[in-house]
Amino acid sequence: MKIAIASGKGGTGKTTLSTNLALFLSEKQAVILTDLDVEEPNSGLFINGKLIHQEDKFKMIPSWKKENCTLCGNCQKVCNFNAIIKLGKRIMTFPELCHSCFACSELCPTKSLPMIPQKMGELKHFSLENLDFIESKLDIGQEQAVPLIAKTLDYIDQKFGNNIIKLFDAPPGTSCPVIEATKDADFIILVTEPTPFGLHDLKLAVDTMKALKKNFAVVINRFGIGNNGVIDYCKSEEVKILAKLPNYRHIAELYSRGESIYQHIPIFKTELQKIADHIIKLQTGVAK
Numbered sequence: 001m002k003i004a005i006a007s008g009k010g011g012t013g014k015t016t017l018s019t020n021l022a023l024f025l026s027e028k029q030a031v032i033l034t035d036l037d038v039e040e041p042n043s044g045l046f047i048n049g050k051l052i053h054q055e056d057k058f059k060m061i062p063s064w065k066k067e068n069c070t071l072c073g074n075c076q077k078v079c080n081f082n083a084i085i086k087l088g089k090r091i092m093t094f095p096e097l098c099h100s101c102f103a104c105s106e107l108c109p110t111k112s113l114p115m116i117p118q119k120m121g122e123l124k125h126f127s128l129e130n131l132d133f134i135e136s137k138l139d140i141g142q143e144q145a146v147p148l149i150a151k152t153l154d155y156i157d158q159k160f161g162n163n164i165i166k167l168f169d170a171p172p173g174t175s176c177p178v179i180e181a182t183k184d185a186d187f188i189i190l191v192t193e194p195t196p197f198g199l200h201d202l203k204l205a206v207d208t209m210k211a212l213k214k215n216f217a218v219v220i221n222r223f224g225i226g227n228n229g230v231i232d233y234c235k236s237e238e239v240k241i242l243a244k245l246p247n248y249r250h251i252a253e254l255y256s257r258g259e260s261i262y263q264h265i266p267i268f269k270t271e272l273q274k275i276a277d278h279i280i281k282l283q284t285g286v287a288k
């Protein structure tokens, strides 16, 4: 079962929930946690696993061969991302903008744009008792998170079967990287905080999940600050609230030291158990 943990904005506690839920669930069963926030992954700060595998990840980009090029301009016309342009008697490519769609290469009448690999980042695989932790990170200067997220998801699919819980710490926001990170998930947990900012971004995230026709629910982090706006909104939209994680100074202290929270704060563990119970219901088909 694939469960993505997402949020409409950064800083809501997505990584706190992902890492604590992964460690908590792994006390009873095998769990995979994957950090798909490839621009700035930080789940690894809380998981002290042993590095068991590391590999560079590549994306394919067009490489111009001028010998047979007729300067017809087809390549520029078919690229939706302005990643290739005709400039005088030259064809220029911008690998940072390229989405590796192969269109220019396939449609070049003279085969003057063969696709070649370019390194975009690296993937690391750590192991800790019942928990496998995978983290991918974009190289400095690389702008496209989607291809690395896609390659990381391929790695998970090839490495692990379907009868295991796979948690995905998705990037924040509602743009392409989030869509890529959540599109194959069976269930999405949207993490928010009970503030006007949290509500604003939660609405965007809920609209995105509805557009994707995803099964999702909400976890409220830092419960106790702000107001009732998030609860009222979830009621009006009939969105299930799975858990309410408290707002204690001790939690911030544990987080700042990279320590797990549920092992020190009983109410946090109780709320995690509610999420775990829902996951079990989803696995057994009792919950939708």
Ligand code: SF4
Pocket (backbone or CB within 6 Å): 068, 069, 070, 071, 072, 073, 074, 075, 076, 086, 091, 107, 108, 109, 110, 111, 112, 113
């Ligand atoms: S499509 Fe091929 S032949 Fe035409 S301009 Fe581009 S590289 Fe040259």
Ligand code: SF4
Pocket (backbone or CB within 6 Å): 061, 062, 078, 079, 080, 081, 082, 083, 084, 097, 098, 099, 100, 101, 102, 103, 104, 105
């Ligand atoms: S592979 Fe696709 S995205 Fe990349 S330059 Fe060619 S057409 Fe543009």
